[in-house]
Amino acid sequence: MKIEESQRLKGLPPYLFAEIDTIIKEKKNQGLDVISLGIGDPDIPTPKGIIEALQIEAENPVNHQYPSSYGMGSFKEAVADFYMDRFCIKIDPDEEVIPLFGSKEGVANIAYTFVDIGDHVLVPDPSYPVYSIGTMFAGGQTYSMPMEEKNDYIIDLERIDKAVALKAKLMHVNYPNNPTSAVCGIDFYERLTEFAEKNNIIVCHDNAYSDTYFGDRRPVSFLNADGSKEVGIEFYSLSKTFNMTGWRIGCAVGNREVIASLGKYKTNVDSGVFNAVQYAAIEAFKNYKKYSEKNNQIYKQRREMVTEILDNIGIDYYKSNATIYVWAKVPEGHTSKSFAKLVLDEANVVVTPGSAYGKFGEGYFRISLTIVDSRLKEALDRINNTL
Structure with missing residues (x-):
């Protein structure tokens, strides 16, 4: 029996975060230590x-x-x-x-x-x-x-x-x-x-x-x-x-x-x-105040750590006081995808290329802060070593 998808489904591009999951799985199957900064999925337990x-x-x-x-x-x-x-x-x-x-x-x-x-x-x-x-x-x-x-x-x-x-x-x-x-x-x-x-x-x-x-x-x-x-x-x-x-x-x-x-x-x-x-x-x-205030203290510290390291590396980023993301410019000479591929291939770190979010995301990449501090710092150190 031939199973044929609808034209609607055939025209659908691969879902970005499903692709990231697949890449991580493949890397881990190869025995590699992958750090993902690609998905905004909090590592902090539910209260x-x-x-x-x-x-x-x-x-x-x-x-x-x-x-x-x-x-x-x-x-x-x-x-x-x-x-x-x-x-x-x-x-x-x-x-x-x-x-x-x-x-x-x-x-x-x-x-x-x-x-x-x-x-x-x-x-x-x-x-x-x-x-x-x-x-x-x-x-x-x-x-x-x-x-x-x-x-x-x-x-x-x-x-x-x-x-x-x-x-x-x-x-x-x-x-x-x-x-x-x-x-x-x-x-x-x-x-x-x-x-x-x-x-x-x-x-x-x-x-x-x-x-x-x-x-x-x-x-x-x-x-x-x-x-x-x-x-x-x-x-x-x-x-x-x-x-x-x-x-x-x-x-x-x-x-x-x-x-x-x-x-x-x-x-x-x-x-x-x-x-x-x-x-x-x-x-x-x-109890939203109690629960959100604790989270925000964690994300604030992580954002400050990330932006300090990016400053030292020489990577520009958008200054913000909200969300669980840092939106940064790719280094000179790279596109969003080429930079994401570089850090994935050489550092085993996943970042999200800005172009995945649309034409005007080109030239940027997104870092998620939803990972423990030590791994977040290690990921950024790995990125620095690829530049």
Whole structure:
């Protein structure tokens, strides 16, 4: 029997982080000591209180049945309380919140919910690959919005083609940003809201890193902008803030019509997040200050160590106070891919080439801080020895 993939799947490029996993596996099979700085997967354990909440609820037979795709009321109330305490934003838990299997699922499914074949979707460049992949699967066309260091990686809304903007259905935005680590202020979100309203575009803000920051300047939410709930939603992930990448829990918050439509789609393709995991997330939201502050102290120390070593090596990097990444320029004479290949071949260190995130990522590479300090330093020492 001949098994043939759909044209949609055939046209799909290999997923970046799956490729990295394959490379690491191959190297380790050769007996080599590989250090990966390529994936943002926290090495810090999930806080004990969150684990205990899961353990208690996992033993309750009531939670062993199908959960609702729309989520538990107590989970949605915890999200609303968190948004009020953290961002001073009032959220209706009944109509403006829905749980997700991590924000990645929401980012992918929002395209199926609103994008028809041929519709335009505005996507930052460089950016998280799933924005473009979700668009492609839904049959939409990606229109890239350049993000450049000279503008602190803030999207220039005036640069977007007016004809494209009028045809666009969705617009993906992500601050604090992956991969660049850039942070925007409320002024950008206010301009973004006006732009979306003028062009009738649904804004999908990926807020995965707002609680990973260093210093007194806390990143704000897109929903802090006046009128933002009229034009879009925000995806919030527990993965990085609470070291829960393997738990697959997040939420979408914001415009009630968008939330309802996303829920309508989800009822047909999944059966909701395991209730015990939602209870664990409630514990995380209730004690977010305690849990996130401990993480941020660790990431701050690691970032300072990395940037000090990069200064000594002579590699330039973008100065930021947020995320679990360092966005750095490749040494002169290299492309993003050639430098990543060099350190992989000669140092057995994995870094992510900036070009994997889009055309405007060329000339850069990303370092993840999600590895113990001693291995992080060793990886950078190895890189230095290849130059």
